[in-house]
Amino acid sequence: MAFSMGNDSRGRRRSVGTMSEINIVPLVDVVLVLLIIFMLTAQVMEFGLEIDVPKVRQTAANAQERPVLSLTAKGNLYLNEAAININDVKAEVERRFGKDIKDVYVRADRNVTWDVLAQVVSAIKEAQLRAQLVTKAEDIPDRRR
Numbered sequence: 356m357a358f359s360m361g362n363d364s365r366g367r368r369r370s371v372g373t374m375s376e377i378n379i380v381p382l383v384d385v386v387l388v389l390l391i392i393f394m395l396t397a398q399v400m401e402f403g404l405e406i407d408v409p410k411v412r413q414t415a416a417n418a419q420e421r422p423v424l425s426l427t428a429k430g431n432l433y434l435n436e437a438a439i440n441i442n443d444v445k446a447e448v449e450r451r452f453g454k455d456i457k458d459v460y461v462r463a464d465r466n467v468t469w470d471v472l473a474q475v476v477s478a479i480k481e482a483q484l485r486a487q488l489v490t491k492a493e494d495i496p497d498r499r500r
Contacts, residue, residue, distance in 0.1 A: 422448050422456060423489070424479070426463040430471045441475060445482030462489040 425433040439447050479486040
């Protein structure tokens with residue numbers, strides 16, 4: 356019979372075409388080198404500069420009274436529980452806390468309109484003071500129940 360399956364007379368296979376398998380060894384080498392590079396640079400990017408900050412003990416309360424402007428939802432303005440006029444912010448803060456006070460804490464109701472809050476902050480800046488907004492963390496329960 357003159358039919359042949361690619362074997363020569365001694366039973367060996369002849370290579371008929373090109374080999375179509377992918378050699379993954381160079382691919383694995385490149386991936387491992389990239390992995391090592393990323394592992395080394397990730398530590399540098401994450402930490403950056405190492406600074407040893409001083410540790411302090413937390414105090415429970417501050418003995419010094421601070422100027423706190425409270426703004427209700429209706430637009431009423433109070434300086435540490437005493438009602439004041441928005442035009443008298445500078446005079447009242449200086450009278451009650453002295454002229455060396457630089458910060459005024461603003462505690463506003465969540466339902467107050469932005470326009471009223473902006474006017475209060477503007478009055479504080481006019482008095483050449485810094486407005487520090489007071490917020491409350493969500494996980495702290497309300498104590499006024």
